[in-house]
Amino acid sequence: MNAARTAQCPSDLALEEHLLHANPATARHIAGCAHCQTWERSAAEASRAFARENPRWMATTQARSRPLPRWAPLLPAAALAAAALFFLRSPPPESPLYATKGEELTVYIGGQGAPRAATQGERVRPGEALRFQVAPGAAAFVWIASVDSTGAVSRLVPAEGTTPLAVDGTQLLPGSAVLDAAEGPERIWAVMSREPLSWAVVEQALQGSPVRDSTTVQIPGARTATVLLERGAP
Amino acid sequence: MRDGDALSEVCRRLGPAIYRRCLKILRNPDEAADACQKVYMQLVRHRSRLPPEPEQLRWVYVVATRVCFAQLRDDAWETASGAELNHDAPAPTDSFAEVADRQMALKALSCATEHERMVAWLVLVDGHSQEEAAELLSLSRKTVGKRIQLFLANARRGVFE
Numbered sequence: 419m420n421a422a423r424t425a426q427c428p429s430d431l432a433l434e435e436h437l438l439h440a441n442p443a444t445a446r447h448i449a450g451c452a453h454c455q456t457w458e459r460s461a462a463e464a465s466r467a468f469a470r471e472n473p474r475w476m477a478t479t480q481a482r483s484r485p486l487p488r489w490a491p492l493l494p495a496a497a498l499a500a501a502a503l504f505f506l507r508s509p510p511p512e513s514p515l516y517a518t519k520g521e522e523l524t525v526y527i528g529g530q531g532a533p534r535a536a537t538q539g540e541r542v543r544p545g546e547a548l549r550f551q552v553a554p555g556a557a558a559f560v561w562i563a564s565v566d567s568t569g570a571v572s573r574l575v576p577a578e579g580t581t582p583l584a585v586d587g588t589q590l591l592p593g594s595a596v597l598d599a600a601e602g603p604e605r606i607w608a609v610m611s612r613e614p615l616s617w618a619v620v621e622q623a624l625q626g627s628p629v630r631d632s633t634t635v636q637i638p639g640a641r642t643a644t645v646l647l648e649r650g651a652p
Numbered sequence: 653m654r655d656g657d658a659l660s661e662v663c664r665r666l667g668p669a670i671y672r673r674c675l676k677i678l679r680n681p682d683e684a685a686d687a688c689q690k691v692y693m694q695l696v697r698h699r700s701r702l703p704p705e706p707e708q709l710r711w712v713y714v715v716a717t718r719v720c721f722a723q724l725r726d727d728a729w730e731t732a733s734g735a736e737l738n739h740d741a742p743a744p745t746d747s748f749a750e751v752a753d754r755q756m757a758l759k760a761l762s763c764a765t766e767h768e769r770m771v772a773w774l775v776l777v778d779g780h781s782q783e784e785a786a787e788l789l790s791l792s793r794k795t796v797g798k799r800i801q802l803f804l805a806n807a808r809r810g811v812f813e
């Protein structure tokens with residue numbers, strides 16, 4: 419999963435400008451930003467492809483007219499829709515997706531059929547995927563993690579990078595987590611804070627917490643919201 | 653300067669950026685190569701009127717954006733039905749997130765015009781401010797604001813209904 423663009427991220431054009439003429443401020447930003455590091459990696463990859471293929475294109479610089487494969491436009495459509503989702507604030511209250519309206523954390527389960535919003539103790543089958551929506555009420559930094567019956571912690575969102583996601587308003591977070599075949603209870607945690615917390619702090623606070631008792635977790639400077647899932651075939 | 657010289661000089665310097673721009677929007681190396689060549693053609697056509705070097709990246713960025721969105725013709729955004737997605741998508745893993753996003757995307761985008769999509773892309777995906785997007789596309793700030801609003805209204809209808 420790719421880390422989401424933050425409000426501080428330079429535009430794509432500014433990142434391209436930085437590649438042509440290094441800009442110290444941009445370099446500093448990239449050093450601390452998972453999204454821009456991902457951007458840089460894919461830019462390097464595309465440059466390698468360009469270096470490989472460009473001589474051939476140059477030899478045939480003439481617009482080719484081939485019918486567009488059907489699926490080609492669907493991918494940018496997906497990227498644009500995902501970005502739009504990310505920016506959509508406070509969807510209409512009558513929205514049927516809000517099965518747990520008012521909650522700070524909503525876990526959507528997708529697999530066979532239409533995605534559903536999990537209720538507390540919802541059964542989840544192996545192979546089903548989870549997506550997360552948070553509503554911290556104001557701008558906040560968010561980590562999504564899970565704890566299993568042994569107290570082991572898994573980091574879910576953001577999956578990579580060193581900083582939590584910056585969220586403002588109600589947002590369906592990018593990316594998803596797919597469940598493996600393990601059985602038993604699993605508790606999903608959203609940890610929301612005004613100031614960005616490091617993953618180490620969050621992990622330490624959740625490590626070993628009893629899966630069925632959500633009252634024992636206290637993280638200074640952060641609020642939490644949680645949903646308990648029961649894993650395994652019904 | 654002969655066409656070939658103009659082309660090779662600019663391509664040496666800006667080619668990778670042009671290709672990355674096309675690949676980011678089109679997501680497919682062959683499509684991106686096609687679009688790249690169209691941008692090269694425009695460079696050749698405008699060779700006597702190119703902006704000074706420091707502004708050339710910005711120029712090709714805008715040209716590449718327009719070329720890519722023109723390549724994604726309206727009907728291509730709208731023709732595929734949800735059922736076709738799973739068969740036609742090249743993604744090796746049709747994860748829930750991808751399929752869900754694509755289904756939402758089709759709904760959200762079917763009502764948008766090419767210009768709404770391009771403006772939305774610059775602001776929502778590329779991270780430009782509305783002012784920058786207006787400047788890049790030579791539109792008024794008000795027009796850009798209106799197009800974003802329209803796009804998001806459509807997206808919201810498509811996604812949350």
Ligand SMILES: [Zn+2]
Pocket residue numbers: 423424426427428447448451452453454455
């Ligand atoms: Zn960034």
